[in-house]
Amino acid sequence: MYTLKEIQTKIGEYFAAENFNGTPAELYQPIEYTLALGGKRIRPTLLLAATDLFGGDIQQARYAAIGIEIFHNFTLLHDDLMDRSPVRRGQPTVYRKWDENTAILSGDAMHILAWQYFLKQPHSNSHAILQTFGQTCIEIHEGQQYDMNFEHRNDVTIDEYMEMIRLKTAVLLGGALKIGALIANADTADTEAIYNFGIKTGLAFQLRDDLLDAYGDTATFGKQTGTDIRDNKKTFLLLRAIEKGNATQQQRLRELFATTPQDPTDKINEVLDIYNQLDIRHEVEQRIAQLHDQALQHLDQIARPDTSKTPLRTLACTLLDRNF
Amino acid sequence: MYTLKEIQTKIGEYFAAENFNGTPAELYQPIEYTLALGGKRIRPTLLLAATDLFGGDIQQARYAAIGIEIFHNFTLLHDDLMDRSPVRRGQPTVYRKWDENTAILSGDAMHILAWQYFLKQPHSNSHAILQTFGQTCIEIHEGQQYDMNFEHRNDVTIDEYMEMIRLKTAVLLGGALKIGALIANADTADTEAIYNFGIKTGLAFQLRDDLLDAYGDTATFGKQTGTDIRDNKKTFLLLRAIEKGNATQQQRLRELFATTPQDPTDKINEVLDIYNQLDIRHEVEQRIAQLHDQALQHLDQIARPDTSKTPLRTLACTLLDRNF
Numbered sequence: 125m126y127t128l129k130e131i132q133t134k135i136g137e138y139f140a141a142e143n144f145n146g147t148p149a150e151l152y153q154p155i156e157y158t159l160a161l162g163g164k165r166i167r168p169t170l171l172l173a174a175t176d177l178f179g180g181d182i183q184q185a186r187y188a189a190i191g192i193e194i195f196h197n198f199t200l201l202h203d204d205l206m207d208r209s210p211v212r213r214g215q216p217t218v219y220r221k222w223d224e225n226t227a228i229l230s231g232d233a234m235h236i237l238a239w240q241y242f243l244k245q246p247h248s249n250s251h252a253i254l255q256t257f258g259q260t261c262i263e264i265h266e267g268q269q270y271d272m273n274f275e276h277r278n279d280v281t282i283d284e285y286m287e288m289i290r291l292k293t294a295v296l297l298g299g300a301l302k303i304g305a306l307i308a309n310a311d312t313a314d315t316e317a318i319y320n321f322g323i324k325t326g327l328a329f330q331l332r333d334d335l336l337d338a339y340g341d342t343a344t345f346g347k348q349t350g351t352d353i354r355d356n357k358k359t360f361l362l363l364r365a366i367e368k369g370n371a372t373q374q375q376r377l378r379e380l381f382a383t384t385p386q387d388p389t390d391k392i393n394e395v396l397d398i399y400n401q402l403d404i405r406h407e408v409e410q411r412i413a414q415l416h417d418q419a420l421q422h423l424d425q426i427a428r429p430d431t432s433k434t435p436l437r438t439l440a441c442t443l444l445d446r447n448f
Numbered sequence: 449m450y451t452l453k454e455i456q457t458k459i460g461e462y463f464a465a466e467n468f469n470g471t472p473a474e475l476y477q478p479i480e481y482t483l484a485l486g487g488k489r490i491r492p493t494l495l496l497a498a499t500d501l502f503g504g505d506i507q508q509a510r511y512a513a514i515g516i517e518i519f520h521n522f523t524l525l526h527d528d529l530m531d532r533s534p535v536r537r538g539q540p541t542v543y544r545k546w547d548e549n550t551a552i553l554s555g556d557a558m559h560i561l562a563w564q565y566f567l568k569q570p571h572s573n574s575h576a577i578l579q580t581f582g583q584t585c586i587e588i589h590e591g592q593q594y595d596m597n598f599e600h601r602n603d604v605t606i607d608e609y610m611e612m613i614r615l616k617t618a619v620l621l622g623g624a625l626k627i628g629a630l631i632a633n634a635d636t637a638d639t640e641a642i643y644n645f646g647i648k649t650g651l652a653f654q655l656r657d658d659l660l661d662a663y664g665d666t667a668t669f670g671k672q673t674g675t676d677i678r679d680n681k682k683t684f685l686l687l688r689a690i691e692k693g694n695a696t697q698q699q700r701l702r703e704l705f706a707t708t709p710q711d712p713t714d715k716i717n718e719v720l721d722i723y724n725q726l727d728i729r730h731e732v733e734q735r736i737a738q739l740h741d742q743a744l745q746h747l748d749q750i751a752r753p754d755t756s757k758t759p760l761r762t763l764a765c766t767l768l769d770r771n772f
Contacts (some may be wrong), residue, residue, distance in 0.1 A: 151593040199551045202556060225530045225596065228552060233527060233589040235559060240582045246575050251567065254578070258564040265557040273548065344544040 126182065128435040131172050135165050138186050138191075144237075145338055154218045154230035155237065161213040166184045166443065168193045170297055171304040172436045173317055180308025184245065188253065188307060191241030192300050196259075198234040201227060206272075247422050256306065260299030267291025274358045278378070282363050288325065291333040294326025301436075317424060324419035325440045328412045332444055334359040335408045338396065350392035356381045360411070361393075362406050368402050416444055450506065452759040456495050459489050462510050463517075468561075478542045478554035479561065482521050482654075485537040490767065491519045494621055495628040497759045500644055501752055504632025508569065512577065514633060515565030516624050519581075522558040523588060525551060530596075573630045580630065582625030591615025598682050602702070606687050610651065618650025641749040648743035649764045652736045656768055658683040659732045662720065674716035680705045684735070685728050686719075692726050740768055 126134070144159055146152040168189035175185040201207070204217040205227040219227035225337040242257055244349060270288040274280045301322040338361055340349035350357050362381065366374050377398060380391055399405065419440055423433050450458070468483055492513035501510040527533075528541040529551040530699055531685045535541065541654040544552035566581055594612040625646040629639040664673040676683050686705065690698050701722060704715055723729065743764055747757050 146590075148590060148593045148597060150597055151590060153747075202552055206552055215737065228526055228530055229589060229593060229596070232556075232559065233586060236582060236585045236589065239563060239578075240586065241583055243575065243579050250575065251570050254563075255567050258560060258567055261560045262557060262564065264471075265553060265560065266475060268473060269472045269553060269557075272553070273472060273474055 125432055128169070128173070128438050131169055131176065131182070131435060132165070134172065134182065135189060138168075138190055139165075142190060145214075150226065151230055151233050154201075154222055155165065155234050156228055157199055157221070158218060158230075160195065161215055161227055163197075165193060165197050166301040166439075167296055168270065169439060170322065171222065174301040174304025174310075175306075175308045177318070177436065178305050178308035178310040178353040180304075183446050184247065185304055185307045187241045187244040188257075188303055191238045191244075192257070192296070194241060195232055195238035195261060195295060198231050198238060201231040201234065201266070203268065205231070211403070213311070219394070249309060250300065253303050253306045256299055256302050256347070260265075260295050263291045263295045267293070274411050275356075277358075280358050280363060280398055282360070282367060282400075285360060285363050289327060289330040290323060295308065295322045295331040297326040297329070298322030313426075314426050317422045321419050321422040321436070321440075324415045324422060325443065328415035328419065329443050331360050331408055331412050331415070334361055335405065335412070338399065339405060341378060350388065351398075353381075353392045353395045354384075354388040356384065360408060361399055364407055365399055365402050365404050368404075368407075369398065373398050373402065411443060413446070416440065416446055449756055450495070450496075450500050452497070452761065452762050455493055455506070455759060456489070456502065456507065456769075458496065459492050459513060462492075462514055463489075466514060474550065475557050478525075478550055478610060479707050480547070482554075482558070483518065483523055485539055487521075487537060487634060489517060490763075491620060491624040493518050493763060494602055494624040494646065494760070495631075497763065498625040498628025498634075499632045500628075500752070501642070501756055501760065502629050502632035502634040502638065504628075504753055508571065509563045509628055509631045511568040515562045515568075516620070516627065517580070518558055518565060519562035520620060522562060523554050523592070525555040525558065527592065529555070544712045550622070571631055573633060577627050577630045578747055580623055580626050584619050586665050587619045591617070591619070599680075604682050604687060606691065609682065609684060609687050613651060613654040616649060617654040618647045621650035621653070622646030638752075640751050641746045645743050645746040645750075645760070645764075648739045648746065649767065652743065653767050655684050655732055655736050659729065660684055661735070662723065663729060674712065674720075677705075677716045677719045678708075678712040680708065680733070684732060685723055687729050688731060689723055691728050692728075692731075693722065698725070727738035736768060737770070740764065740770055 139159070144152060155431050171189045171192055172182045172185050200212060201218050202234040204212055205224060208219075209217055210220050215221075217227075218230060218427040222230075239257075242254060247253060267288055267290070270284070271292055274285070274288065289300060298319040299322070302315055302319040303317050310318070334352065335347060337352045337359070351357075352361075358381075362377065366377055369377065377395065381393055385391055420437065423436060426433065463483070468476060469478040495513045495516055496506045496509050499506050524536060525542050528536055529543040529548060532543075533541055534544050539545075541551075542554060546554075562613055563581075566578060571577060591612055591614070594608070597617055598609075598612065622643040623646070626643040629642050634642070640702055658676065661673060661676045663685070675681075676685075686701065693701065701719065704719055707715060709715055744761070747760060750757065
């Protein structure tokens with residue numbers, strides 16, 4: 125068994141050993157650039173940790189771990205183009221550093237590369253692994269489309285929002301864990317339990333992201349706060365505030381989320397005031413705690429020694445910034 | 449053994465039996481729209497014909513055939529966006545009928561769908577089939593990037609051009625045939641021979657496309673002529689004319705291919721005049737004949753009865769509009 129830190133070190137080594145350059149350079153340089161930006165490598169960590177939990181050899185999961193991270197970065201590359209986001213991980217996004225067509229074509233090539241990494245290492249479970257990967261990939265795209273649809277709708281429910289973030293964010297965490305379990309030939313019940321652990325953790329992770337965007341964080345969260353409010357994004361916070369607020373608060377929120385002022389400071393402050401009147405922050409924190417509990421219950425179901433679950437338990441706590 | 453016509457009928461039935469709709473509709477409608485536009489279904493025809501040639505059951509190749517056509521249409525969808533092409537098969541392209549983000553995201557989903565179709569039917573050769581598909585996919589993207597690079601270069605050689613069209617066009621024909629052969633468990637030599645038949649046919653097919661764009665065709669070719677000249681595309685015709693022409697002709701071609709007049713009629717006529725002076729049309733026709741001959745030699749190498757090769761022989765003749 126490996127510790128979380130050892131797994132993370134392994135992933136660093138695995139990526140360092142790869143060479144993503146190729147010809148024509150115009151196609152491969154943006155891929156190399158994107159993957160060199162780093163990030164927390166959460167998905168490959170989950171994948172290797174699951175393989176290890178079920179007694180598999182993490183070397184056997186090496187290329188699937190790289191593949192899932194490449195796929196994740198491909199979705200970010202195309203999302204940044206669709207959202208016209210100029211910066212990712214402190215650096216210009218591909219469509220800004222190069223151009224739109226480069227972002228489209230290099231992203232597409234990166235997507236193929238993800239599949240090719242999955243094919244580098246055949247397993248007895250290969251078919252199930254690839255089907256899980258394909259299902260996960262298509263669901264993420266469905267989630268992204270729902271997210272885009274929600275921009276034009278004013279009647280999004282909290283249930284719809286939770287389903288959207290399940291698809292857009294949670295299934296990739298669940299999928300990474302399930303693939304790790306399949307590589308280790310875990311049984312069906314355990315594979316399902318670890319998948320559900322990932323889904324619940326992913327939902328909580330996205331709610332935490334919504335919360336941090338509104339309220340920020342002391343040190344760990346580097347992003348500007350209030351961007352979701354500025355951009356009129358329908359987050360859990362807004363939807364719950366509209367659900368919970370009185371007619372005046374509902375009306376005012378709808379008005380504010382129909383404006384895009386040059387300087388959004390007053391708008392952000394007024395929205396946060398309403399959130400505070402309605403105790404939204406506390407509600408989201410409670411929801412995160414509840415999802416985290418559910419995630420841990422799924423982990424408890426798994427027929428492995430409790431100590432072997434420490435890396436995944438620690439990782440979920442780190443992702444959700446919750447200690448207990 | 450099936451006739452070419454029977455194989456084409458089968459493909460029509462296979463596609464008619466599929467339902468590409470799904471939710472969210474905004475993601476799947478453009479996919480359904482794209483696949484309903486039809487086209488000649490050349491790649492699935494090649495794939496099924498190869499399976500049949502090597503004694504395989506074409507029902508076993510059904511989903512791979514659909515998958516390769518979905519992949520091909522995905523590349524067209526993204527190419528149309530990158531090229532800002534308004535029309536495909538007489539209908540508005542996805543990015544024009546919907547918008548750019550729809551074209552990006554639906555294209556990406558279509559790309560996943562292609563892989564998912566390949567995974568619908570496991571084979572004893574699945575790993576080799578998927579690796580061949582992945583290799584083919586990445587090479588097509590390399591070819592597309594070279595094509596884009598050539599727009600900004602004035603020193604493209606004919607060898608570079610042939611390598612570009614090998615990647616962009618020919619490997620998908622070769623790949624379709626190879627996958628069909630792998631499904632039928634053909635041996636390595638035969639698999640290689642059928643792949644090379646596809647490569648040579650694909651190269652000839654692209655040269656014929658270049659020729660038709662300049663000179664048109666009586667009935668079968670519906671496109672406007674001279675668009676490559678209008679758009680300053682580096683085709684085999686131009687590269688050969690520059691190679692063969694005297695200093696004055698070279699100079700004039702370079703000048704003309706640096707202009708984009710409102711009405712391109714005079715430009716097109718002047719370029720065609722130079723091509724005619726240099727007998728370029730005849731040269732390209734010879735090159736096509738040579739590649740066609742080479743393709744047929746590869747087909748001859750295959751250890752199957754000659755009559756069983758009729759569908760592929762007929763298809764190549766149809767694609768190249770050559771009878772003998």
